[in-house]
């Protein structure tokens with residue numbers, strides 16, 4: 001009989017804080033309750049696509065969306081006026097309540113195109129049939145008689161808040177798995193990782209690293225040259241921040257300071273390294289993918305998050321030149 005090998009996990013041997021950080025990369029970012037987006041769910045969840053994007057050469061991922069998609073149309077995109085009737089020029093592959101919902105976000109729309117006039121129900125399912133025709137997230141106003149309107153995907157019965165995820169955050173479960181292994185591969189190439197693992201009680205960190213290396217080679221995600229070209233590893237195969245190219249320390253990766261959103265006073269004394277998209281996440285491409293993810297400093301990430309590395313470097317060059325710090 002063959003000895004049973006324990007099933008390998010990308011977390012093997014990694015300090016707990018780093019393993020958790022990798023696990024979270026499989027989730028979308030946070031979302032407030034008053035939006036249509038779900039808060040921190042898997043990147044392979046149901047995708048929300050604005051009808052304006054759907055109409056302009058929308059590119060589906062090669063194998064489609066694992067948990068489907070919902071196209072969202074604002075009332076003025078769905079109705080023609082006087083009297084409000086469904087627009088005749090809607091794409092014929094869209095069916096209200098099947099893969100299309102009307103999204104109410106403005107009080108004027110809510111009043112003029114009120115869903116009760118059409119006997120519509122708020123949607124309840126992320127998979128067709130959607131259980132309704134609309135979703136509403138209309139903010140409160142200063143008037144005392146108005147209150148916030150939130151219909152559709154608001155409670156446990158609908159699997160939590162929000163209808164789905166932003167399309168550019170999508171990744172298939174296969175891609176999520178591959179990127180987690182690749183991020184583990186990179187974590188094992190940060191400064192001080194072996195000592196840190198040993199301090200956490202791992203007796204054989206080198207062996208764990210080797211097992212991850214082997215697994216990644218098997219999966220075709222251990223191409224050192226490509227990782228170097230993409231600014232994720234340096235010439236000595238050390239993990240570097242894709243923007244400033246400084247080595248990443250394991251202690252920075254284990255640091256728990258959150259990606260600051262809404263934090264008033266940024267703490268400049270703590271260097272934290274987080275997930276870094278070399279080519280930024282944006283509509284029309286699926287950039288949460290292997291060979292595009294690295295570990296980068298929190299502050300470098302804040303600078304490059306919307307633009308990606310190439311444009312950010314040009315922007316920084318302009319700033320330095322304008323300040324006469326370079327020629």
Ligand SMILES: [Zn+2]
Nearest residue numbers: 241244297300
């Ligand atoms: Zn950096």
